[in-house]
Amino acid sequence: MAYYRRVGDVPPKRHTQHRDEQGALYFEELMGEEGFSSDSSLLYHRGLPSAIVDSAVWEIPDAATTPNHPLKPRHLKLHGLFPKESWGETDVVTGRRLVLGNADVRLSYAVSTVPSPLYRNATGDEAVYVESGQAVVETVFGALQAKQGDYVVLPTSTTHRWIPEGDEPLRAYIIEATGHIHPPKRYLSRFGQFLEHAPYCERDLHGPGEPLTATGTDVEVLVKHRTSRGLAGTRMVYAEHPFDVVGWDGCLYPFTFSVHDFEPITGRVHQPPPVHQVFEGHNFVVCNFVPRKVDYHPLSIPVPYYHSNVDSDEIMFYCGGDYEARKGSGIGQGSISVHPGGHSHGPQPGAYERSIGVEAFDELAVMVDTFRPLELGEGGVACEDPAYAWTWAGRRAGGTP
Numbered sequence: 001m002a003y004y005r006r007v008g009d010v011p012p013k014r015h016t017q018h019r020d021e022q023g024a025l026y027f028e029e030l031m032g033e034e035g036f037s038s039d040s041s042l043l044y045h046r047g048l049p050s051a052i053v054d055s056a057v058w059e060i061p062d063a064a065t066t067p068n069h070p071l072k073p074r075h076l077k078l079h080g081l082f083p084k085e086s087w088g089e090t091d092v093v094t095g096r097r098l099v100l101g102n103a104d105v106r107l108s109y110a111v112s113t114v115p116s117p118l119y120r121n122a123t124g125d126e127a128v129y130v131e132s133g134q135a136v137v138e139t140v141f142g143a144l145q146a147k148q149g150d151y152v153v154l155p156t157s158t159t160h161r162w163i164p165e166g167d168e169p170l171r172a173y174i175i176e177a178t179g180h181i182h183p184p185k186r187y188l189s190r191f192g193q194f195l196e197h198a199p200y201c202e203r204d205l206h207g208p209g210e211p212l213t214a215t216g217t218d219v220e221v222l223v224k225h226r227t228s229r230g231l232a233g234t235r236m237v238y239a240e241h242p243f244d245v246v247g248w249d250g251c252l253y254p255f256t257f258s259v260h261d262f263e264p265i266t267g268r269v270h271q272p273p274p275v276h277q278v279f280e281g282h283n284f285v286v287c288n289f290v291p292r293k294v295d296y297h298p299l300s301i302p303v304p305y306y307h308s309n310v311d312s313d314e315i316m317f318y319c320g321g322d323y324e325a326r327k328g329s330g331i332g333q334g335s336i337s338v339h340p341g342g343h344s345h346g347p348q349p350g351a352y353e354r355s356i357g358v359e360a361f362d363e364l365a366v367m368v369d370t371f372r373p374l375e376l377g378e379g380g381v382a383c384e385d386p387a388y389a390w391t392w393a394g395r396r397a398g399g400t401p
Contacts, residue, residue, distance in 0.1 A: 142208025
Protein backbone atom coordinates (compact mmCIF):
# COMPACT_ATOMS: atom_id res chain seq x y z
CA MET A 1 0.00 0.00 0.00
CA ALA A 2 1.94 3.02 -1.25
CA TYR A 3 0.17 5.60 0.96
CA TYR A 4 2.76 7.43 3.07
CA ARG A 5 2.06 8.14 6.73
CA ARG A 6 4.17 9.75 9.48
CA VAL A 7 3.38 9.37 13.19
CA GLY A 8 5.27 10.64 16.24
CA ASP A 9 8.93 11.61 16.42
CA VAL A 10 11.15 10.70 13.44
CA PRO A 11 14.43 12.23 12.23
CA PRO A 12 14.55 14.41 9.09
CA LYS A 13 16.73 11.84 7.28
CA ARG A 14 16.32 8.06 7.39
CA HIS A 15 19.13 5.84 8.70
CA THR A 16 20.68 8.72 10.64
CA GLN A 17 21.17 9.39 14.35
CA HIS A 18 17.98 10.02 16.28
CA ARG A 19 18.32 10.82 20.00
CA ASP A 20 16.10 11.58 22.97
CA GLU A 21 16.39 14.70 25.15
CA GLN A 22 19.14 13.08 27.21
CA GLY A 23 21.14 12.21 24.11
CA ALA A 24 20.42 8.46 24.10
CA LEU A 25 20.03 6.91 20.65
CA TYR A 26 16.72 5.50 19.52
CA PHE A 27 16.96 2.18 17.68
CA GLU A 28 15.71 2.22 14.09
CA GLU A 29 13.83 -0.86 12.82
CA LEU A 30 12.91 -1.42 9.18
CA MET A 31 9.73 -3.42 8.77
CA GLY A 32 9.44 -4.30 5.09
CA GLU A 33 7.98 -6.80 2.66
CA GLU A 34 9.57 -8.94 -0.05
CA GLY A 35 13.18 -8.61 1.04
CA PHE A 36 13.66 -4.81 0.90
CA SER A 37 11.86 -4.74 -2.48
CA SER A 38 8.34 -3.63 -1.52
CA ASP A 39 6.44 -1.43 0.96
CA SER A 40 8.12 -0.70 4.29
CA SER A 41 8.11 1.53 7.35
CA LEU A 42 10.82 2.69 9.76
CA LEU A 43 10.07 2.48 13.49
CA TYR A 44 12.14 4.14 16.24
CA HIS A 45 12.36 2.18 19.51
CA ARG A 46 13.62 3.18 22.94
CA GLY A 47 15.00 -0.34 23.46
CA LEU A 48 16.48 -3.02 21.25
CA PRO A 49 13.61 -4.56 19.24
CA SER A 50 15.54 -7.83 18.91
CA ALA A 51 16.29 -8.39 22.62
CA ILE A 52 14.55 -11.54 23.84
CA VAL A 53 15.14 -13.33 27.14
CA ASP A 54 13.16 -16.52 26.58
CA SER A 55 11.59 -18.63 23.83
CA ALA A 56 9.26 -21.57 24.38
CA VAL A 57 6.69 -23.61 22.47
CA TRP A 58 3.14 -22.23 22.16
CA GLU A 59 0.51 -24.73 21.06
CA ILE A 60 -1.49 -22.81 18.44
CA PRO A 61 -5.26 -23.37 17.97
CA ASP A 62 -6.13 -26.49 15.98
CA ALA A 63 -5.03 -25.92 12.37
CA ALA A 64 -5.91 -29.37 10.97
CA THR A 65 -8.28 -29.56 7.99
CA THR A 66 -10.53 -32.18 6.37
CA PRO A 67 -11.18 -32.29 2.58
CA ASN A 68 -14.63 -31.36 1.24
CA HIS A 69 -15.19 -34.91 0.06
CA PRO A 70 -17.61 -36.08 -1.17
CA LEU A 71 -17.93 -32.73 -2.89
CA LYS A 72 -21.01 -30.73 -1.88
CA PRO A 73 -22.11 -27.19 -1.01
CA ARG A 74 -22.21 -26.54 2.72
CA HIS A 75 -23.82 -24.21 5.23
CA LEU A 76 -21.85 -23.38 8.39
CA LYS A 77 -23.56 -21.66 11.35
CA LEU A 78 -20.78 -19.70 13.04
CA HIS A 79 -22.90 -18.29 15.87
CA GLY A 80 -23.20 -21.81 17.26
CA LEU A 81 -19.46 -22.10 17.84
CA PHE A 82 -19.31 -19.85 20.90
CA PRO A 83 -22.05 -20.18 23.55
CA LYS A 84 -22.53 -17.12 25.77
CA GLU A 85 -20.81 -18.71 28.75
CA SER A 86 -17.57 -18.98 26.72
CA TRP A 87 -17.31 -15.27 25.81
CA GLY A 88 -15.30 -14.38 28.92
CA GLU A 89 -13.06 -17.44 28.68
CA THR A 90 -11.67 -17.08 25.13
CA ASP A 91 -9.94 -14.23 23.33
CA VAL A 92 -9.70 -13.28 19.66
CA VAL A 93 -6.21 -14.76 19.29
CA THR A 94 -6.00 -17.99 21.29
CA GLY A 95 -9.74 -18.68 21.09
CA ARG A 96 -10.24 -18.41 17.32
CA ARG A 97 -11.56 -21.55 15.63
CA LEU A 98 -10.55 -22.52 12.10
CA VAL A 99 -13.56 -22.79 9.78
CA LEU A 100 -11.97 -23.28 6.34
CA GLY A 101 -8.43 -23.25 5.03
CA ASN A 102 -5.87 -24.15 2.41
CA ALA A 103 -2.21 -23.32 1.80
CA ASP A 104 -3.07 -19.73 0.75
CA VAL A 105 -5.70 -18.52 3.21
CA ARG A 106 -7.38 -19.57 6.47
CA LEU A 107 -10.82 -18.39 7.63
CA SER A 108 -11.48 -18.42 11.38
CA TYR A 109 -14.08 -17.08 13.79
CA ALA A 110 -13.92 -15.85 17.37
CA VAL A 111 -16.25 -14.30 19.96
CA SER A 112 -14.84 -12.67 23.06
CA THR A 113 -15.26 -10.07 25.79
CA VAL A 114 -11.71 -10.29 27.19
CA PRO A 115 -8.36 -8.88 25.99
CA SER A 116 -6.03 -11.06 23.96
CA PRO A 117 -2.34 -11.55 24.68
CA LEU A 118 0.23 -9.76 22.55
CA TYR A 119 0.39 -11.57 19.23
CA ARG A 120 2.39 -11.58 16.02
CA ASN A 121 1.39 -13.53 12.92
CA ALA A 122 4.59 -14.20 10.98
CA THR A 123 2.87 -16.33 8.32
CA GLY A 124 1.00 -13.55 6.52
CA ASP A 125 -1.30 -10.53 6.68
CA GLU A 126 -4.65 -10.66 8.46
CA ALA A 127 -7.87 -8.86 7.50
CA VAL A 128 -10.21 -9.18 10.47
CA TYR A 129 -13.84 -8.25 9.84
CA VAL A 130 -15.74 -7.05 12.92
CA GLU A 131 -19.20 -8.58 12.65
CA SER A 132 -20.40 -6.90 15.86
CA GLY A 133 -19.05 -5.21 18.97
CA GLN A 134 -16.07 -2.91 19.15
CA ALA A 135 -12.46 -3.02 20.27
CA VAL A 136 -9.21 -1.15 20.62
CA VAL A 137 -6.46 -2.88 18.65
CA GLU A 138 -3.14 -1.91 20.18
CA THR A 139 -0.20 -2.32 17.79
CA VAL A 140 3.50 -1.53 17.61
CA PHE A 141 2.46 1.36 15.28
CA GLY A 142 -0.17 2.74 17.68
CA ALA A 143 -3.81 2.05 18.49
CA LEU A 144 -6.77 1.52 16.14
CA GLN A 145 -10.46 1.86 17.02
CA ALA A 146 -12.48 -0.98 15.48
CA LYS A 147 -16.26 -1.16 15.33
CA GLN A 148 -19.01 -3.12 13.57
CA GLY A 149 -18.38 -3.29 9.84
CA ASP A 150 -14.66 -2.51 10.05
CA TYR A 151 -11.90 -4.53 8.47
CA VAL A 152 -8.75 -4.37 10.58
CA VAL A 153 -5.85 -5.06 8.20
CA LEU A 154 -2.68 -6.14 10.01
CA PRO A 155 0.54 -6.57 8.01
CA THR A 156 2.65 -9.66 8.58
CA SER A 157 4.57 -9.65 11.88
CA THR A 158 2.74 -6.65 13.34
CA THR A 159 2.78 -7.14 17.12
CA HIS A 160 -0.70 -6.35 18.42
CA ARG A 161 -3.48 -7.27 20.83
CA TRP A 162 -7.27 -7.02 20.85
CA ILE A 163 -9.12 -5.27 23.72
CA PRO A 164 -12.93 -5.60 23.41
CA GLU A 165 -14.97 -2.62 24.62
CA GLY A 166 -18.62 -2.01 25.46
CA ASP A 167 -21.40 -4.35 26.49
CA GLU A 168 -21.63 -6.34 23.25
CA PRO A 169 -19.23 -9.23 22.60
CA LEU A 170 -16.64 -8.80 19.88
CA ARG A 171 -17.45 -11.11 16.96
CA ALA A 172 -14.49 -11.39 14.59
CA TYR A 173 -14.24 -13.10 11.20
CA ILE A 174 -10.55 -13.60 10.51
CA ILE A 175 -9.11 -13.79 6.98
CA GLU A 176 -5.53 -14.93 7.40
CA ALA A 177 -3.28 -14.99 4.34
CA THR A 178 -0.09 -16.87 3.65
CA GLY A 179 1.38 -13.75 2.12
CA HIS A 180 -0.01 -10.24 1.77
CA ILE A 181 -3.44 -8.62 1.44
CA HIS A 182 -3.78 -5.43 -0.60
CA PRO A 183 -6.20 -3.46 -2.83
CA PRO A 184 -6.76 -4.87 -6.33
CA LYS A 185 -4.14 -3.61 -8.78
CA ARG A 186 -6.83 -2.42 -11.19
CA TYR A 187 -7.91 0.17 -8.59
CA LEU A 188 -4.45 1.75 -8.46
CA SER A 189 -2.34 3.98 -10.67
CA ARG A 190 1.11 2.76 -11.63
CA PHE A 191 2.39 4.87 -8.70
CA GLY A 192 -0.09 3.37 -6.19
CA GLN A 193 -2.80 6.04 -5.93
CA PHE A 194 -6.44 4.94 -5.93
CA LEU A 195 -8.04 5.70 -9.29
CA GLU A 196 -11.36 7.43 -9.87
CA HIS A 197 -13.24 4.20 -10.68
CA ALA A 198 -12.18 2.51 -7.40
CA PRO A 199 -15.05 1.91 -4.93
CA TYR A 200 -12.97 3.38 -2.08
CA CYS A 201 -9.90 5.60 -1.66
CA GLU A 202 -7.16 6.74 0.73
CA ARG A 203 -9.61 8.85 2.78
CA ASP A 204 -11.39 5.66 3.80
CA LEU A 205 -8.26 4.05 5.30
CA HIS A 206 -7.63 4.93 8.94
CA GLY A 207 -4.20 4.25 10.43
CA PRO A 208 -2.83 4.92 13.93
CA GLY A 209 -2.67 8.61 14.88
CA GLU A 210 0.02 8.50 17.57
CA PRO A 211 2.46 6.00 19.06
CA LEU A 212 1.62 4.09 22.26
CA THR A 213 5.12 4.38 23.82
CA ALA A 214 4.38 1.65 26.36
CA THR A 215 6.95 0.57 28.94
CA GLY A 216 7.65 -2.72 30.67
CA THR A 217 10.13 -5.56 30.92
CA ASP A 218 9.96 -9.31 30.25
CA VAL A 219 6.91 -8.98 28.00
CA GLU A 220 5.49 -12.14 26.38
CA VAL A 221 4.44 -12.17 22.73
CA LEU A 222 2.76 -15.16 21.05
CA VAL A 223 4.20 -15.72 17.58
CA LYS A 224 2.62 -17.87 14.87
CA HIS A 225 5.20 -18.89 12.29
CA ARG A 226 6.10 -21.51 9.71
CA THR A 227 8.36 -24.52 9.96
CA SER A 228 9.24 -27.20 7.41
CA ARG A 229 6.36 -29.22 8.90
CA GLY A 230 3.72 -26.50 8.73
CA LEU A 231 2.39 -23.91 11.18
CA ALA A 232 3.82 -23.62 14.68
CA GLY A 233 3.75 -21.28 17.68
CA THR A 234 6.39 -19.78 19.96
CA ARG A 235 6.17 -17.77 23.18
CA MET A 236 8.86 -15.08 22.94
CA VAL A 237 9.68 -12.98 25.99
CA TYR A 238 11.10 -9.55 25.15
CA ALA A 239 13.46 -7.71 27.45
CA GLU A 240 11.49 -4.48 26.87
CA HIS A 241 7.94 -3.80 25.73
CA PRO A 242 7.57 -3.98 21.90
CA PHE A 243 5.31 -0.90 22.04
CA ASP A 244 8.23 1.38 23.01
CA VAL A 245 8.08 3.11 19.61
CA VAL A 246 8.34 6.93 19.72
CA GLY A 247 7.64 7.44 16.02
CA TRP A 248 7.52 5.84 12.60
CA ASP A 249 6.94 6.63 8.96
CA GLY A 250 6.42 4.75 5.71
CA CYS A 251 3.85 2.95 3.62
CA LEU A 252 3.40 -0.26 5.64
CA TYR A 253 1.14 -0.14 8.72
CA PRO A 254 -2.14 -1.49 10.09
CA PHE A 255 -5.36 0.29 9.22
CA THR A 256 -9.13 0.02 9.43
CA PHE A 257 -11.56 0.23 6.52
CA SER A 258 -15.33 0.23 7.02
CA VAL A 259 -17.52 -1.88 4.77
CA HIS A 260 -19.97 1.04 4.98
CA ASP A 261 -17.47 3.20 3.06
CA PHE A 262 -17.44 0.77 0.12
CA GLU A 263 -19.32 2.34 -2.80
CA PRO A 264 -21.14 -0.33 -4.83
CA ILE A 265 -20.86 -0.52 -8.60
CA THR A 266 -24.16 -1.29 -10.34
CA GLY A 267 -25.45 -1.58 -13.91
CA ARG A 268 -28.50 -2.12 -16.12
CA VAL A 269 -28.05 -5.89 -15.90
CA HIS A 270 -26.51 -8.08 -13.20
CA GLN A 271 -22.86 -7.25 -12.54
CA PRO A 272 -20.31 -10.05 -11.97
CA PRO A 273 -18.66 -10.55 -8.55
CA PRO A 274 -15.38 -8.72 -9.41
CA VAL A 275 -17.25 -5.38 -9.13
CA HIS A 276 -17.63 -6.15 -5.41
CA GLN A 277 -13.92 -6.77 -4.80
CA VAL A 278 -12.23 -4.94 -1.94
CA PHE A 279 -8.92 -6.81 -1.38
CA GLU A 280 -6.82 -9.53 -2.93
CA GLY A 281 -4.11 -11.92 -1.80
CA HIS A 282 -2.15 -14.76 -3.33
CA ASN A 283 -4.72 -17.11 -4.91
CA PHE A 284 -7.77 -15.46 -3.28
CA VAL A 285 -9.90 -12.32 -3.39
CA VAL A 286 -12.18 -10.59 -0.85
CA CYS A 287 -15.46 -8.95 -1.91
CA ASN A 288 -18.14 -6.82 -0.20
CA PHE A 289 -21.85 -7.21 -0.91
CA VAL A 290 -23.44 -4.05 0.51
CA PRO A 291 -26.87 -2.36 0.39
CA ARG A 292 -27.34 -1.01 -3.14
CA LYS A 293 -29.67 -0.24 -5.99
CA VAL A 294 -29.87 -3.17 -8.36
CA ASP A 295 -30.18 -3.78 -12.09
CA TYR A 296 -32.41 -1.28 -13.90
CA HIS A 297 -32.87 -2.86 -17.33
CA PRO A 298 -36.68 -3.26 -17.80
CA LEU A 299 -36.26 -7.05 -18.17
CA SER A 300 -33.48 -7.55 -15.62
CA ILE A 301 -33.37 -10.37 -13.05
CA PRO A 302 -31.60 -8.81 -10.04
CA VAL A 303 -30.49 -11.95 -8.19
CA PRO A 304 -27.44 -13.77 -9.55
CA TYR A 305 -27.72 -16.15 -12.46
CA TYR A 306 -26.79 -19.78 -11.81
CA HIS A 307 -23.06 -20.23 -12.17
CA SER A 308 -20.30 -22.78 -11.90
CA ASN A 309 -17.12 -21.80 -10.10
CA VAL A 310 -14.81 -23.51 -12.55
CA ASP A 311 -11.57 -22.32 -10.94
CA SER A 312 -12.54 -21.32 -7.41
CA ASP A 313 -14.40 -22.01 -4.19
CA GLU A 314 -16.88 -19.26 -3.21
CA ILE A 315 -17.27 -18.53 0.51
CA MET A 316 -19.97 -16.07 1.57
CA PHE A 317 -20.21 -14.80 5.17
CA TYR A 318 -23.64 -13.27 5.84
CA CYS A 319 -23.33 -10.45 8.36
CA GLY A 320 -26.23 -8.04 7.86
CA GLY A 321 -29.47 -7.23 6.05
CA ASP A 322 -31.62 -9.69 4.15
CA TYR A 323 -29.93 -11.79 1.48
CA GLU A 324 -32.64 -12.32 -1.16
CA ALA A 325 -30.96 -15.11 -3.15
CA ARG A 326 -30.65 -17.42 -0.11
CA LYS A 327 -34.22 -17.24 1.25
CA GLY A 328 -35.54 -20.69 2.06
CA SER A 329 -32.12 -22.26 2.55
CA GLY A 330 -31.81 -21.80 6.31
CA ILE A 331 -29.00 -19.26 5.94
CA GLY A 332 -29.14 -16.26 8.29
CA GLN A 333 -26.90 -13.86 10.21
CA GLY A 334 -23.57 -15.45 11.05
CA SER A 335 -23.90 -18.11 8.33
CA ILE A 336 -21.26 -19.13 5.82
CA SER A 337 -22.15 -20.74 2.51
CA VAL A 338 -19.49 -22.89 0.88
CA HIS A 339 -20.00 -23.28 -2.88
CA PRO A 340 -17.03 -25.28 -4.16
CA GLY A 341 -15.51 -25.45 -7.61
CA GLY A 342 -17.17 -28.26 -9.52
CA HIS A 343 -20.71 -27.45 -8.30
CA SER A 344 -23.19 -25.18 -10.11
CA HIS A 345 -25.03 -22.93 -7.67
CA GLY A 346 -27.27 -19.88 -7.57
CA PRO A 347 -30.49 -18.56 -6.04
CA GLN A 348 -32.73 -20.78 -3.92
CA PRO A 349 -36.01 -21.97 -5.51
CA GLY A 350 -38.39 -19.04 -5.97
CA ALA A 351 -35.78 -16.31 -5.45
CA TYR A 352 -35.11 -15.97 -9.20
CA GLU A 353 -38.74 -15.07 -9.91
CA ARG A 354 -39.29 -13.00 -6.74
CA SER A 355 -36.43 -10.65 -7.57
CA ILE A 356 -38.01 -9.37 -10.79
CA GLY A 357 -39.02 -5.74 -10.28
CA VAL A 358 -36.98 -5.30 -7.08
CA GLU A 359 -35.13 -1.97 -7.10
CA ALA A 360 -32.70 -2.38 -4.17
CA PHE A 361 -31.10 -5.05 -1.98
CA ASP A 362 -30.53 -4.55 1.73
CA GLU A 363 -27.77 -7.08 2.31
CA LEU A 364 -24.32 -7.22 3.86
CA ALA A 365 -21.91 -10.06 3.20
CA VAL A 366 -18.17 -10.70 2.96
CA MET A 367 -17.13 -13.08 0.19
CA VAL A 368 -13.81 -14.88 -0.18
CA ASP A 369 -13.10 -16.64 -3.48
CA THR A 370 -10.13 -18.98 -3.51
CA PHE A 371 -8.33 -20.45 -6.50
CA ARG A 372 -7.35 -23.63 -4.72
CA PRO A 373 -9.83 -25.91 -2.93
CA LEU A 374 -10.65 -25.14 0.68
CA GLU A 375 -10.83 -27.79 3.37
CA LEU A 376 -12.93 -27.78 6.54
CA GLY A 377 -11.33 -26.81 9.83
CA GLU A 378 -12.52 -28.19 13.15
CA GLY A 379 -14.82 -25.19 13.59
CA GLY A 380 -16.42 -25.75 10.19
CA VAL A 381 -17.06 -29.41 10.93
CA ALA A 382 -18.58 -28.51 14.31
CA CYS A 383 -21.19 -26.04 13.01
CA GLU A 384 -22.38 -27.51 9.70
CA ASP A 385 -26.06 -27.67 8.74
CA PRO A 386 -26.18 -31.08 6.99
CA ALA A 387 -29.46 -30.35 5.16
CA TYR A 388 -28.21 -27.39 3.09
CA ALA A 389 -26.85 -29.28 0.08
CA TRP A 390 -30.29 -30.64 -0.81
CA THR A 391 -32.32 -27.40 -0.45
CA TRP A 392 -32.36 -26.60 -4.18
CA ALA A 393 -34.06 -29.93 -4.85
CA GLY A 394 -36.33 -29.74 -1.79
CA ARG A 395 -35.18 -33.15 -0.61
CA ARG A 396 -33.10 -34.78 2.08
CA ALA A 397 -29.90 -36.71 1.43
CA GLY A 398 -30.63 -39.89 -0.47
CA GLY A 399 -33.57 -38.43 -2.38
CA THR A 400 -36.31 -38.44 0.30
CA PRO A 401 -38.78 -35.55 -0.26
